[in-house]
Amino acid sequence: xxxxxxxxxxxxxxxxxxxxxxxxxxxxxxxxxxxxxxxxxxxxxxxxxxxxxxxxxxxxxxxxxxxxxxxxxxxxxxxxxxxxxxxxxxxxxxxxxxxxxxxxxxxxxxxxxxxxxxxxxxxxxxxxxxxxxxxxxxxxxxxxxxxxxxxxxxxxxxxxx
Numbered sequence: 621x622x623x624x625x626x627x628x629x630x631x632x633x634x635x636x637x638x639x640x641x642x643x644x645x646x647x648x649x650x651x652x653x654x655x656x657x658x659x660x661x662x663x664x665x666x667x668x669x670x671x672x673x674x675x676x677x678x679x680x681x682x683x684x685x686x687x688x689x690x691x692x693x694x695x696x697x698x699x700x701x702x703x704x705x706x707x708x709x710x711x712x713x714x715x716x717x718x719x720x721x722x723x724x725x726x727x728x729x730x731x732x733x734x735x736x737x738x739x740x741x742x743x744x745x746x747x748x749x750x751x752x753x754x755x756x757x758x759x760x761x762x763x764x765x766x767x768x769x770x771x772x773x774x775x776x777x778x779x780x781x
Contacts, residue, residue: 621727625769626654628752633664633714639770641679642668642709643702645693646720646736650765666710677719681705692731694719696748699711699737707741714775715741716768718752738762740771740780747771747780 623631633640642651654667655661669680674693677683677730683701691697707748720736727733732755749771753763774780 624654624658625766625773626658627746628706629769629773629776630655630658630664632773634660636776638664638713638776639666639710640664641666641706641712641715643706643715643717644668644670645672645677645702645718646722647718647761647765647768648672650761651716651718651768654765654769666712669709677702677705682708686733687757694721694735694737696737696739696750699739699748700741700746703739703741703746713743714772716772717741718764718768720760720764722757722764724757729759734760736760736767737772738764738768740768740775742775745780 632685644651649670655665671680674688681702682705683698687697699717699719703715706715717739721727721733723733736751739748753760
């Protein structure tokens with residue numbers, strides 16, 4: 621049987637003795653769902669905050685109001701602040717954060733439906749990726765969760781510098 625991405629991430633987190641926390645917006649807990657489908661994930665997964673509203677991003681994760689006002693909930697800066705906030709909440713070694721526009725509405729010319737930012741905060745650095753996915757709402761959520769887990773996998777396998 622093939623190893624799933626979440627199983628591989630779990631093996632790597634366990635092997636590196638790292639604890640993971642997350643902040644999810646457009647994925648609505650899908651990353652957490654996938655991680656916790658792996659038996660024993662409580663060894664390395666501390667938890668997640670689903671911060672769907674701006675007020676949740678502000679109050680639960682400490683995303684500055686000024687960032688949300690100037691750049692919006694779907695921006696690189698917001699994703700980075702969400703990851704930093706999750707680190708503070710969970711005292712995690714590594715944190716993932718995802719924010720995006722799952723659709724079908726809510727998109728603009730500057731920020732189309734499918735736009736997603738995925739941030740990763742680690743002891744050695746911080747990365748943020750921008751994606752524009754196609755497909756319906758569920759497809760955007762699934763692609764975002766997959767990309768977030770893959771970003772974490774790439775870090776844990778030493779592919780990010």
